[in-house]
Amino acid sequence: MRDLVIVSNRVSVPQAGRQQAGGLAVAINNALASHGGIWFGWNGEVSDARESARCTQRGNVTYATLPLQQREHDEYYLGFSNEVLWPIFHLNLGAMNFHRRFAETYYATNERFASEITPLLKGNELIWVHDYHLIPLGNALRRRDVDTPIGFFLHIPFPSAELLRCIPGHKRLLMQFLDYDLLGFQTPRDQESFRDAATRILGATVKGNVLFHGDRRVRLGTYPVGVDVDTLQQESQHSETKRTLMNLRASLGHCALIAGADRLDYSKGLSMRLGAIQELLEHYPEYRRKVLYTQVASPSRCAINEYDELRQKLETQAGHINGLYSDLGWAPVHYINKTYPRAVLMGLFRAARVGLVTPVRDGMNLVCKEFVAAQDPQDPGVLVLSEFAGAAQELDGALLVNPYDPHTITQALHQALQMPQEERRQRHASMLKNLTHNSLTQWWQRFVEDLRYTLPHALSTLPPARRSIING
Numbered sequence: 073m074r075d076l077v078i079v080s081n082r083v084s085v086p087q088a089g090r091q092q093a094g095g096l097a098v099a100i101n102n103a104l105a106s107h108g109g110i111w112f113g114w115n116g117e118v119s120d121a122r123e124s125a126r127c128t129q130r131g132n133v134t135y136a137t138l139p140l141q142q143r144e145h146d147e148y149y150l151g152f153s154n155e156v157l158w159p160i161f162h163l164n165l166g167a168m169n170f171h172r173r174f175a176e177t178y179y180a181t182n183e184r185f186a187s188e189i190t191p192l193l194k195g196n197e198l199i200w201v202h203d204y205h206l207i208p209l210g211n212a213l214r215r216r217d218v219d220t221p222i223g224f225f226l227h228i229p230f231p232s233a234e235l236l237r238c239i240p241g242h243k244r245l246l247m248q249f250l251d252y253d254l255l256g257f258q259t260p261r262d263q264e265s266f267r268d269a270a271t272r273i274l275g276a277t278v279k280g281n282v283l284f285h286g287d288r289r290v291r292l293g294t295y296p297v298g299v300d301v302d303t304l305q306q307e308s309q310h311s312e313t314k315r316t317l318m319n320l321r322a323s324l325g326h327c328a329l330i331a332g333a334d335r336l337d338y339s340k341g342l343s344m345r346l347g348a349i350q351e352l353l354e355h356y357p358e359y360r361r362k363v364l365y366t367q368v369a370s371p372s373r374c375a376i377n378e379y380d381e382l383r384q385k386l387e388t389q390a391g392h393i394n395g396l397y398s399d400l401g402w403a404p405v406h407y408i409n410k411t412y413p414r415a416v417l418m419g420l421f422r423a424a425r426v427g428l429v430t431p432v433r434d435g436m437n438l439v440c441k442e443f444v445a446a447q448d449p450q451d452p453g454v455l456v457l458s459e460f461a462g463a464a465q466e467l468d469g470a471l472l473v474n475p476y477d478p479h480t481i482t483q484a485l486h487q488a489l490q491m492p493q494e495e496r497r498q499r500h501a502s503m504l505k506n507l508t509h510n511s512l513t514q515w516w517q518r519f520v521e522d523l524r525y526t527l528p529h530a531l532s533t534l535p536p537a538r539r540s541i542i543n544g
Contacts, residue, residue: 316419
């Protein structure tokens with residue numbers, strides 16, 4: 073079995089007695105524990121000096137981390153990654169803030185990562201690179217004579233060719249994808265967007281799920297990220313979760329809880345969501361004093377102006393709604409700008425009659441999957457979900473809405489609040505079945521298995537079902 077090398081922008085080193093940061097960190101650690109290998113990336117620190125990678129051993133896994141220099145943090149991470157790529161890939165051209173130095177530092181930082189990783193390689197590993205921060209890493213490794221299979225997984229959506237063209241240097245960026253052996257996307261829609269961009273902009277050709285350009289052959293695949301249903305259901309019975317649930321139910325009284333929990337980001341559609349709550353209270357006065365909307369918005373990228381402006385806008389909007397409709401002993405909106413442990417969020421989800429998840433664009437969105445997993449199967453809540461979340465293709469029991477139209481969200485909220493228990497059970501059972509089928513473990517296992525068999529001579533030994541997926 074080949075060792076596995078995983079490269080991501082951030083690395084989560086396990087600490088004794090401390091829960092992992094999130095489900096994806098758990099999945100990556102499980103993949104590495106199964107194969108042995110290295111997890112390489114930024115440790116979250118910023119240093120004035122240019123430091124080399126520090127290695128920490130945990131069992132058969134080496135965690136190789138390094139700090140970013142201030143310029144790298146400001147221009148590679150905040151700049152090109154999150155003020156150019158993030159807005160474009162999430163259909164928000166107006167938020168793009170391009171500077172040539174951002175692009176230069178983005179490529180230079182990927183070169184630095186490649187230079188730090190290469191001495192750690194034995195030469196027979198599988199290398200799995202994650203997300204938009206590290207698109208050029210495969211090319212940088214190839215130029216350092218790394219010839220082992222390298223795969224790349226994009227966690228966020230892939231934009232249309234027309235939107236991609238708005239990035240100065242977009243052709244160079246797109247070419248970087250072609251140095252990988254396997255490209256993974258969250259949904260068939262994202263894979264198709266990449267195929268279209270590669271054929272229209274680069275002149276590539278596609279046969280089945282294989283893209284050809286010059287002497288390069290790149291396999292494409294769809295690997296929807298899942299959640300660990302069993303673990304989440306166990307967490308729903310955790311003492312902290314039960315305590316949160318008990319306190320929430322005591323404070324709610326006879327109110328039905330509408331719950332949202334998102335990172336504070338313009339891609340999450342939070343302002344339109346608040347607009348829908350205002351419309352619900354305006355056009356359905358019977359819900360006044362009968363519902364409570366709790367929105368947790370975890371702080372994110374506070375150094376970027378757009379995020380600070382969004383925070384102020386949402387606080388003003390929530391205050392306006394409360395000013396219009398609050399009564400003694402009741403306020404309709406409970407807006408919280410802080411981060412909570414997952415056990416607390418699981419309690420929030422389990423107490424909710426409605427889960428409101430309406431991003432304007434999302435690669436997958438795991439919050440909606442966690443909401444489904446947290447529910448009591450005998451008396452589940454209803455999921456109101458944006459049709460532009462990648463998860464919408466799996467969660468067939470959700471009420472799908474257009475997040476740009478608060479009226480459709482309002483109508484879905486009304487339907488959810490009036491939905492009979494038996495229909496809620498049926499919808500929840502169908503979604504839970506899909507989540508179990510596309511679990512977090514199956515996600516990484518499928519990708520690593522397909523990466524292992526990217527070499528032509530090895531493809532014939534792959535099980536027929538997987539071989540047909542790779543060949544298209």
